[in-house]
Amino acid sequence: MTARWRDWYLPVALVMAGAEVLLIVLGTHVGFSKLVVWVPAVAGPALAAAAFHDAGTRTDGHLRRFWASVAPAMGVVLLGTLSQVVDITTMPYTDIPPIGTRTLLLYVTGALLAVTGLLRMPGGGSSWPRLITAVLDVAVMLVIGGIAASEYLGWFTDRFGVSASAWWLNIAMLAVGAMSATVVVKIMAARSTLAPRAALWWLAPIGLCGPLSTVFMTLLGPWPHLNGSAAVFPFIGLFGTLAAHRQHRHLTGRRKRPAQPLDLPAYRRGTVIPLFATGLTSVLVATVYLRTGHLSTVQVAGTTLLLLLVVARQAVALRENGTLLNTVARQAMHDELTGLFSRRYFAAAVAGATGPHTVVLIDLREFRTVNDGLGSAVGDALLIAYGERLTALGGEHAVVARLGGDEFGLLLPGSAEAIGRLLAANAEPLNADGHEVLVEVSVGVAEGTADLYRQAETALREAATGTGARVVHYDASLEQRLTQRATVAADLHRGLAAGEFHLLYQPIVELPQGRIVGVESLVRWSRADGSIVSPADFIPVAEDTGLIVELGAWILDTACAQAAEWRRLHGPDALRSIAVNVSARQLLDPCLPDLVAAALARHGVPAAQLTIEITETAVFAGGRALATVNALSRLGVSIALDDFGTGHSSLGLLRTCPVDAIKVDKSFVDGLNGTPQQEAIAIALTGIAQSMGLRTVAEGVETEAQARRLTELGYRHAQGFHFARPMPPAAIDDLLRAEDPVAA
Structure with a gap:
């Protein structure tokens, strides 16, 4: 955690990328040595490897292991770049720019190391629905990759033939492309990520650089001193340093946390990959059909399989979201500490009750003294124990709720026969985390058929004004006294000022x-x-x-x-x-x-x-x-x-x-x-x-x-x-x- 971010990484990477673009543009008009374009190209992976290593030294745990794995991967890519420079200078030029077996193996190894590092990074969540969802997400991306790869291979074969060197190049480029797909799946499917999401998004384009290099080989064919690989390698350095820079900003910013939850809610996160998959495939298939007038067997079968996977993926997501909604609904209607009903449920139950019933509101007097004097653990245990006492006294037909803080509610059918038992039970101490605690209460009671919650609250306020255990039953005179008290309070405030x-x-x-x-x-x-x-x-x-x-x-x-x-x-x-x-x-x-x-x-x-x-x-x-x-x-x-x-x-x-x-x-x-x-x-x-x-x-x-x-x-x-x-x-x-x- 002591290493310092090198401030010059990102500016140098920007300069190298800009220099490569200028050289490519200039090279289409004038000739120069074929090694010139490789100066920024070699600098790109070197900068990315150094930036990844620096990011790893500033972190720990799983995140440190992640950066420690992608840094060597980029180092292997750097060796492949240097190997390709050697190939350029020693091997004869054919339709395919010279790339030896050693170079291709280095590129494939670097891509596999990077993919391994990405897959090893925890993504949060380990339930069966999430595991199934992750598997389906990977399958969806594999199908998309297969459809895209079939089109890519057809284009590549038409352009470069089926020689051994061409197939080796294909393998290398597809391995590099798989890294991009892995990053995308990781970001979209993960419930949370250790690395900042912005850093992962900057890593994703690096995987596209391999397939794009073959496209540039075709485009730059008329100019032998230019090279498709050299055109993309500086951008590997730029995207890599941007990813490491975002990791640095995350560590030094105000929001420092080991895992960064996704911003998208669960129900929206479940739709990102299917939307991405169907959208990308639709564009790809439509492009192929408009260009050729027909679709291949692989493309039709892949599209069909993709639709089936998307349907399965959404079914799992809907089931998981349904479970989540049920959990949220239950939490909204129950108190987290005591397991009793919540204020919201209690109010709805009172409003929906039919026939004569009784609402009892209870406030634990001096609860704050117990909580402050003996600790919050004892205070919580006291609330739980008192809730259990209320549940036992209320009976099976009562609705027992914790309304917040140290206030409880009882909804009882008929008259309030349980109140006498409640006050008698208060003479017995409650065991709260090993402490015997006597509880005095203020009780507000309202009986009848309408507006009982408000009436019980009014009675409770009156009960809370006295000392000792008090029970106040609501009646019309109580409302008058409270109104008079409110008037006195207003006059008191005015009189003090006057x-x-x-x-x-x-x-x-x-x-x-x-x-x-x-x-x-x-x-x-x-x-x-x-x-x-x-x-x-x-x-x-x-x-x-x-x-x-x-x-x-x-x-x-x-x-x-x-x-x-x-x-x-x-x-x-x-x-x-x-x-x-x-x-x-x-x-x-x-x-x-x-x-x-x-x-x-x-x-x-x-x-x-x-x-x-x-x-x-x-x-x-x-x-x-x-x-x-x-x-x-x-x-x-x-x-x-x-x-x-x-x-x-x-x-x-x-x-x-x-x-x-x-x-x-x-x-x-x-x-x-x-x-x-x-x-x-x-x-x-x-x-x-x-x-x-x-x-x-x-x-x-x-x-x-x-x-x-x-x-x-x-x-x-x-x-x-x-x-x-x-x-x-x-x-x-x-x-x-x-x-x-x-x-x-």
């Missing part, structure tokens, strides 16, 4: 004094018409549409700007922290840590003064969300787990997530001053936090009794309506200036 959002801040106080030590930022939406949109209405919509990322960036920047203002007005120690809530959707954005760092730097706020509040559910599965939290922690910001105690695995998260504070959910605060059982969790949580060196903030404190009891249990921070409601920045300014406790 600046209709603002932040309120709820104080976090220190117990028991009630002194303000921090604030939590809370977003509010006041429309231009004065109406207020509840966060419970627009936050879920922002999550679903992805607008939470843009809204969250605005909240972060606004909170940091306000923190900088409070630092300027009240000193750097007036507030220990300002908290910003970050959603699960935001944690999946890998740009979030950079966004936080830029906001802190832009407003000059220390990282330690910012607290990022996240939910347990957002980071429970780990993966990208947990990686984002770790990156935020490395920035120096504090991480607080909001609504602590209500998620999947709170205690486990304290070990795996870089938590600095926990915010105890209001539901546990409400149980204070009740029975020991009601207080047990609140007591346990503060003990765990103290042992792990974490801050605790009790949320939702609404009474003085709750605040007092929290102090007795060891809580040092709290927030809630008992201390203060969310308020605008000016009200926080007043509290900071007064330095009075906010507890009632």
Whole structure:
């Protein structure tokens, strides 16, 4: 692969071919030495042999062996050319230009070596239909060659007689011509070729040079100093260097691949050789008949045999194409990974179903987490295993499909009795490539007779908005809710651009004094018409549409700007922290840590003064969300787990997530001053936090009794309506200036 293409090969070959043409034209008007025309003639095979050798040194494998076989073949042709020069100078001239037995043997040997090299090159495909097709292709080309050879031999005999030297010349020329036919068959019949097709097409004309040389012998007979062989040999060099040049371009170009598929589709590739064969034979037979007025027995029999072979060839091609079309049709209707039906088939089955039936659409929740965390092999195995579970649960009359990604579909006759079994089965883990995986699903169900696919998709979208396993049955009210949600989403996008959002801040106080030590930022939406949109209405919509990322960036920047203002007005120690809530959707954005760092730097706020509040559910599965939290922690910001105690695995998260504070959910605060059982969790949580060196903030404190009891249990921070409601920045300014406790 280290040899370098010689840039001068092709230009020199062009010059030699041009020089030979000029010498032939000039030789018909003036006489000169008969050796002059052989200078470009000898250079032709020499250039081709060198170019083939160079192409071989730049390749490997079968392709290297191919070029390594045609290079010696051309070297033998070069020896034959030199031998013919010797014949020209030593043998007497007769009707046939002097060509000795040695020369003819060299030409025949070179042609046979070239044909052997071409036949040994793999052509792609080894099925029985392709093997039969290849045999028929060769037979077709042999018949064409036989018809053409019979006409050629008749012409040759009329012109040169039947002497031994004439027959030797015939054998040589036919052997050389066979090389051209072999190349044509190889290109047309091969499903793929190792060598670039352009290189093979440039090799094909070399085989025609032999028979053409005898034609030129007749044409140049009146000028003894000219020679038909010398006239064509420079073009052997030109075509050979062009073939090697195309191989070089293929290796150095952008598309480097070991095998180059044919551009023609399979059904068109099957027609190329029959069309070529019938067209060429028709022209040949018509020419002979117009010239002589009759056809020979060989020509009639050959044409008949050719038609039979073409019919057989097309029959095999049609059968192969039919098989191919069946395979393509099956692939279009089945999922490649699971073997289940595809979305296209499922949609057609739903549309064609008669009578009452049920469409169930299923989405595997957190599949991406499994796929990213355990690898795509486990993800694929999970999809296959879940498809098998669906097939078993659906029964023999169900249509089970993988609709794409981690979404599946079930078409069931009658009512959806299998849904209960489906949810019950999800309690059992699936074995995915050696891993036991529990699968939670979102399920959309539509029952009836019409438009069920769309209705089930609508139900699935609603099911996917919640947490945990959810089943949503379609009804008319669902459509209304989705329409309302779409309206809110449009208004949300407009309101964000129009600046209709603002932040309120709820104080976090220190117990028991009630002194303000921090604030939590809370977003509010006041429309231009004065109406207020509840966060419970627009936050879920922002999550679903992805607008939470843009809204969250605005909240972060606004909170940091306000923190900088409070630092300027009240000193750097007036507030220990300002908290910003970050959603699960935001944690999946890998740009979030950079966004936080830029906001802190832009407003000059220390990282330690910012607290990022996240939910347990957002980071429970780990993966990208947990990686984002770790990156935020490395920035120096504090991480607080909001609504602590209500998620999947709170205690486990304290070990795996870089938590600095926990915010105890209001539901546990409400149980204070009740029975020991009601207080047990609140007591346990503060003990765990103290042992792990974490801050605790009790949320939702609404009474003085709750605040007092929290102090007795060891809580040092709290927030809630008992201390203060969310308020605008000016009200926080007043509290900071007064330095009075906010507890009632």
